Amino acid sequence: xxxxxxxxxxxxxxxxxxxxxxxxxxxxxxxxxxxxxxxxxxxxxxxxxxxxxxxxxxxxxxxxxxxxxxxxxxxxxxxxxxxxxxxxxxxxxxxxxxxxxxxxxxxxxxxxxxxxxxxxxxxxxxxxxxxxxxxxxxxxxxxxxxxxxxxxxxxxxxxxxxxxxxxxxxxxxxxxxxxxxxxxxxxxxxxxxxxxxxxxxxxxxxxxxxxxxxxxxxxxxxxxxxxxxxxxxxxxxxxxxxxxxxxxxxxxxxxxxxxxxxxxxxxxxxxxxxxxxxxxxxxxxxxxx
Amino acid sequence: xxxxxxxxxxxxxxxxxxxxxxxxxxxxxxxxxxxxxxxxxxxxxxxxxxxxxxxxxxxxxxxxxxxxxxxxxxxxxxxxxxxxxxxxxxxxxxxxxxxxxxxxxxxxxxxxxxxxxxxxxxxxxxxxxxxxxxxxxxxxxxxxxxxxxxxxxxxxxxxxxxxxxxxxxxxxxxxxxxxxxxxxxxxxxxxxxxxxxxxxxxxxxxxxxxxxxxxxxxxxxxxxxxxxxxxxxxxxxxxxxxxxxxxxxxxxxxxxxxxxxxxxxxxxxxxxxxxxxxxxxxxxxxxxxxxxxxxxxxxxxxxxxxxxxxxxxxxxxxxxx
Amino acid sequence: xxxxxxxxxxxxxxxxxxxxxxxxxxxxxxxxxxxxxxxxxxxxxxxxxxxxxxxxxxxxxxxxxxxxxxxxxxxxxxxxxxxxxxxxxxxxxxxxxxxxxxxxxxxxxxxxxxxxxxxxxxxxxxxxxxxxxxxxxxxxxxxxxxxxxxxxxxxxxxxxxxxxxxxxxxxxxxxxxxxxxxxxxxxxxxxxxxxxxxxxxxxxxxxxxxxxxxxxxxxxxxxxxxxxxxxxxxxxxxxxxxxxxxxxxxxxxxxxxxxxxxxxxxxxxxxxxxxxxxxxxxxxxxxxxxxxxxxxxxxxxxxxxxxxxxxxxxxxxxxxxxxxxxxxxxxxx
Numbered sequence: 001x002x003x004x005x006x007x008x009x010x011x012x013x014x015x016x017x018x019x020x021x022x023x024x025x026x027x028x029x030x031x032x033x034x035x036x037x038x039x040x041x042x043x044x045x046x047x048x049x050x051x052x053x054x055x056x057x058x059x060x061x062x063x064x065x066x067x068x069x070x071x072x073x074x075x076x077x078x079x080x081x082x083x084x085x086x087x088x089x090x091x092x093x094x095x096x097x098x099x100x101x102x103x104x105x106x107x108x109x110x111x112x113x114x115x116x117x118x119x120x121x122x123x124x125x126x127x128x129x130x131x132x133x134x135x136x137x138x139x140x141x142x143x144x145x146x147x148x149x150x151x152x153x154x155x156x157x158x159x160x161x162x163x164x165x166x167x168x169x170x171x172x173x174x175x176x177x178x179x180x181x182x183x184x185x186x187x188x189x190x191x192x193x194x195x196x197x198x199x200x201x202x203x204x205x206x207x208x209x210x211x212x213x214x215x216x217x218x219x220x221x222x223x224x225x226x227x228x229x230x231x232x233x234x235x236x237x238x239x240x241x242x243x244x245x246x247x248x249x250x251x252x253x254x255x256x257x258x259x260x261x262x263x264x265x266x267x268x269x270x271x272x273x274x275x276x277x278x279x280x281x282x283x284x285x286x287x288x289x
Numbered sequence: 290x291x292x293x294x295x296x297x298x299x300x301x302x303x304x305x306x307x308x309x310x311x312x313x314x315x316x317x318x319x320x321x322x323x324x325x326x327x328x329x330x331x332x333x334x335x336x337x338x339x340x341x342x343x344x345x346x347x348x349x350x351x352x353x354x355x356x357x358x359x360x361x362x363x364x365x366x367x368x369x370x371x372x373x374x375x376x377x378x379x380x381x382x383x384x385x386x387x388x389x390x391x392x393x394x395x396x397x398x399x400x401x402x403x404x405x406x407x408x409x410x411x412x413x414x415x416x417x418x419x420x421x422x423x424x425x426x427x428x429x430x431x432x433x434x435x436x437x438x439x440x441x442x443x444x445x446x447x448x449x450x451x452x453x454x455x456x457x458x459x460x461x462x463x464x465x466x467x468x469x470x471x472x473x474x475x476x477x478x479x480x481x482x483x484x485x486x487x488x489x490x491x492x493x494x495x496x497x498x499x500x501x502x503x504x505x506x507x508x509x510x511x512x513x514x515x516x517x518x519x520x521x522x523x524x525x526x527x528x529x530x531x532x533x534x535x536x537x538x539x540x541x542x543x544x545x546x547x548x549x550x551x552x553x554x555x556x557x558x559x560x561x562x563x564x565x566x567x568x569x570x571x572x573x574x575x576x577x578x579x580x581x582x583x584x585x586x587x588x589x590x591x592x593x594x595x596x597x598x599x600x601x602x603x604x605x606x607x608x609x610x
Numbered sequence: 611x612x613x614x615x616x617x618x619x620x621x622x623x624x625x626x627x628x629x630x631x632x633x634x635x636x637x638x639x640x641x642x643x644x645x646x647x648x649x650x651x652x653x654x655x656x657x658x659x660x661x662x663x664x665x666x667x668x669x670x671x672x673x674x675x676x677x678x679x680x681x682x683x684x685x686x687x688x689x690x691x692x693x694x695x696x697x698x699x700x701x702x703x704x705x706x707x708x709x710x711x712x713x714x715x716x717x718x719x720x721x722x723x724x725x726x727x728x729x730x731x732x733x734x735x736x737x738x739x740x741x742x743x744x745x746x747x748x749x750x751x752x753x754x755x756x757x758x759x760x761x762x763x764x765x766x767x768x769x770x771x772x773x774x775x776x777x778x779x780x781x782x783x784x785x786x787x788x789x790x791x792x793x794x795x796x797x798x799x800x801x802x803x804x805x806x807x808x809x810x811x812x813x814x815x816x817x818x819x820x821x822x823x824x825x826x827x828x829x830x831x832x833x834x835x836x837x838x839x840x841x842x843x844x845x846x847x848x849x850x851x852x853x854x855x856x857x858x859x860x861x862x863x864x865x866x867x868x869x870x871x872x873x874x875x876x877x878x879x880x881x882x883x884x885x886x887x888x889x890x891x892x893x894x895x896x897x898x899x900x901x902x903x904x905x906x907x908x909x910x911x912x913x914x915x916x917x918x919x920x921x922x923x924x925x926x927x928x929x930x931x932x933x934x935x936x937x938x939x940x941x942x943x
Contacts, residue, residue, distance in 0.1 A: 179392050180393050182350075183386070187405040187409060188406060188410045197401075337808065337809070338807060477834060477879070478874055478891040482889075485887070503807065506881060506882050509880065509882045510880040510888075533883075543809060548837065550841070551837065557841045561813070
């Protein structure tokens with residue numbers, strides 16, 4: 001009875017947010033366009049965005065080369081599209097892993113308590129204390145030769161799961177004491193039923209927001225790593241584009257189109273995910289009232 | 290173990306730690322002993338907020354583990370139930386809570402709890418049978434399944450939700466219902482209806498109640514027996530008539546004198562000491578009421594009085610040694 | 611009758627705006643509907659009623675605290691002083707703050723933490739009150755505060771504490787002390803003791819009553835607890851679903867309630883020492899977004915007549931000082 005209705009309710013809630021929140025609408029639309037740019041358009045790319053010297057180099061934007069070309073002879077526009085897709089893929093993989101691992105650990109720790117809780121929190125706190133960026137630098141350096149897009153996503157998730165774990169745990173701890181959980185127990189519901197049907201509805205909203213925020217975090221982190229050359233330089237991501245542009249002194253040499261394209265895109269993606277996240281949390285706050 | 294008592298609370302305490310590393314120990318419930326006979330009865334536990342009555346109720350329901358002491362329901366230890374006894378226990382003992390708008394999940398439809406209770410505790414699979422039982426329980430509380438189907442808690446008034454909550458508790462036809470301040474958040478004009486429902490359940494279905502409240506007037510209206518709690522301790526216990534009308538313990542006297550009752554203005558105005566900053570009162574080694582008691586002696590501050598017999602009631606006060 | 615404040619056909623409520631799709635949904639909750647009453651000097655007046663009847667909203671409107679979504683729909687509130695009349699409902703918040711609030715009329719909200727700043731010590735609350743409103747110097751203010759605390763029977767160390775360090779009862783007493791500080795003509799108390807235990811409640815109410823006797827001001831107590839009205843108030847008004855249904859001397863209303871709602875409320879009160887079976891009211895309070903037609907109580911009234919569902923009854927004077935808004939009572943003239 002409930003699982004199908006559960007899903008339908010979530011979808012109708014999302015449609016509701018879309019209709020009522022301008023921020024959410026704007027962010028969502030931009031993300032949608034980015035997805036088209038990143039996943040659909042590359043299928044029609046006339047050039048291989050990874051191949052060097054496939055087009056005349058260092059051409060400014062024109063009707064032929066919409067965003068100009070790079071020193072390595074690549075079409076900035078097509079390189080950008082492919083980068084968007086790759087960056088988004090890494091980000092989504094990170095978010096999928098980190099937010100769900102965090103959710104699971106937070107739920108288990110919160111609802112079970114005792115030794116399991118203490119062990120899981122010890123683990124979580126260990127990861128929180130280790131400086132995330134430095135850990136990433138080390139891991140990526142070590143694995144430099146084996147990195148692929150999915151693996152990059154997984155690596156970044158190493159440092160993004162602890163925070164949601166802590167948050168979810170504290171939310172579960174307070175939800176656990178609510179009267180309706182006692183009512184559920186008295187109605188004969190077992191712990192897993194209580195988790196799914198009593199607690200999860202209160203956590204889902206937060207979880208979605210966290211998912212969006214993790215995507216943000218991942219794109220930013222990958223960008224930061226790439227600028228140091230700590231990313232998969234053989235492929236295109238927004239960060240890698242930046243890396244090449246910086247390394248070839250694009251700005252100093254007047255090739256402004258090469259560096260501003262990824263920067264502008266990054267900023268736009270950031271803003272739109274942020275707006276989506278804000279739109280979601282505002283809606284949740286209104287619902288709670 | 291003999292089944293002579295429905296409920297046997299044996300020297301139960303619940304100690305919480307607070308402060309740095311939880312080293313300061315704070316007894317929310319302090320060596321409480323009481324028992325309920327295996328006869329339909331309404332037993333009230335009365336006291337102000339913070340006296341430990343809610344913690345005691347949760348321990349009776351098996352939801353909070355006592356730090357010391359045992360609670361036996363029909364001879365079985367409530368906190369040591371084998372898994373097949375757990376369902377049995379939920380069929381025998383149910384509960385109603387104080388806040389109607391937190392009793393049910395605000396994000397779920399109210400009738401889901403009725404269906405859950407019916408299928409989990411009554412082991413019914415047939416949809417029609419389940420609906421029949423739910424309809425029966427709802428009708429007893431003055432509602433119908435049609436009225437409440439598919440609605441969320443915020444679509445009802447407090448009084449209506451309490452009635453649905455009672456209907457849910459009645460589904461497994463329990464022998465004992467623990468009602469934690471069931472009417473304190475309900476409008477005054479509806480309160481009496483719900484209390485009358487308890488009285489009706491007592492006679493018609495022989496259901497016993499543990500009624501937890503801070504309102505002595507409603508306690509008098511429905512109780513057979515009453516225990517007065519102060520800061521985790523029972524200070525007076527006995528038949529409701531005797532305890533509330535004779536008032537042995539100084540705290541009982543203070544409580545009844547402070548009840549604002551139209552027509553009793555002069556009695557209400559007599560001077561009484563009010564409780565001060567609360568935590569230190571929980572930690573004193575002697576009688577916890579000593580600080581503000583008009584009959585305080587040296588002994589009261591140092592030694593905790595046990596329950597003495599005074600006629601039909603038991604009083605924890607050195608005055609009645 | 612020495613009237614200190616009157617409300618004439620006062621109406622107000624909450625305008626809730628829901629942002630849905632493209633159109634904005636507006637819903638109006640009719641919380642206070644055509645309320646007229648008069649407060650006298652040197653009296654304790656009670657406003658009784660159950661949750662959702664509008665008594666807290668009425669108090670806010672009398673005080674002039676019209677914070678959105680609360681709006682004034684009609685009528686007026688006039689404060690009558692020796693120097694003339696002050697139209698509360700037409701003054702701006704700035705004017706109210708300067709001329710009326712705390713000085714002439716003070717308001718004690720339901721939760722003491724709505725008045726006390728959690729990061730400010732109690733003595734600084736007093737000092738701020740004195741320096742801002744009475745234009746005193748800081749050391750003068752501190753001496754006054756100490757004197758005041760002693761007078762109220764509160765322990766001296768309360769002054770140096772932060773609000774969260776005090777118990778609920780203490781906090782309420784501090785808030786009451788602050789509200790009486792500048793000797794206002796009217797003190798409005800909204801459920802001053804609802805979060806307190808019975809004994810603290812008694813101490814707080816006794817403090818309020820003794821202050822009223824000494825200062826001879828007008829004290830208005832809003833409470834759902836009829837017991838409090840029975841021991842504190844001289845006169846009282848009973849509200850139901852945004853309307854006042856009965857006004858009169860408290861003793862008289864308890865002895866002989868005229869409105870069917872008052873009757874049901876008073877008869878359903880359990881009393882210590884009386885085990886007689888009582889009955890309450892059936893049904894539940896109406897939705898004020900769509901209140902019932904005619905008399906708002908008619909769906910639950912045991913004496914309802916056809917006219918009750920068609921026309922709302924007007925407040926009628928049964929005898930001087932006693933008013934009822936009920937068709938059953940108007941017919942029995």
